[in-house]
Amino acid sequence: QRKELLESATAYEEKKFExxxxxxxxxxxxxxxxxxxxxxxxxxxxxxxxxxKMREVMLLxxxxxxxxxxxxxxxxLSKCRNEKEILEGKRKYRNPDYLxxxxxxxxxxxxxxxxxxxxxxxxxxxxxxxxxxDLDDELxxxxxxx
Numbered sequence: 769q770r771k772e773l774l775e776s777a778t779a780y781e782e783k784k785f786e787x788x789x790x791x792x793x794x795x796x797x798x799x800x801x802x803x804x805x806x807x808x809x810x811x812x813x814x815x816x817x818x819x820x821k822m823r824e825v826m827l828l829x830x831x832x833x834x835x836x837x838x839x840x841x842x843x844x845l846s847k848c849r850n851e852k853e854i855l856e857g858k859r860k861y862r863n864p865d866y867l868x869x870x871x872x873x874x875x876x877x878x879x880x881x882x883x884x885x886x887x888x889x890x891x892x893x894x895x896x897x898x899x900x901x902d903l904d905d906e907l908x909x910x911x912x913x914x
Contacts, residue, residue, distance in 0.1 A: 778819075
């Protein structure tokens with residue numbers, strides 16, 4: 769219905785405008801000093817002129833706001849990408865195999881660091897003899913590092 773009204777609006781406005789011109793002509797007959805409506809002014813009156821002016825204003829407004837809208841869209845896209853990365857990272861930890869590997873690696877690293885920290889501690893050497901290095905191991909490690 770709205771589309772039909774918009775399509776018929778120009779004809780309706782022209783009909784109303786012609787009626788107004790006829791009424792104005794009658795007024796001019798009664799008062800000859802009344803000036804006739806100039807064609808330039810007549811072109812600025814009516815639905816089609818208003819429609820064109822509204823389109824022009826909307827296009828200028830859109831062009832003025834476009835950089836701000838694009839900036840907002842880029843910021844939102846960036847936030848969504850960051851959130852997607854976080855969710856994909858969390859999804860990995862839902863996989864039991866990946867989690868077992870990761871926890872195993874972390875435990876090995878923790879044990880190694882504890883061993884390095886306790887290296888040289890006599891009490892730790894007595895409690896954990898399997899983690900002690902003998903002279904051959906130390907020499908092999910030095911040779912590997914060179």
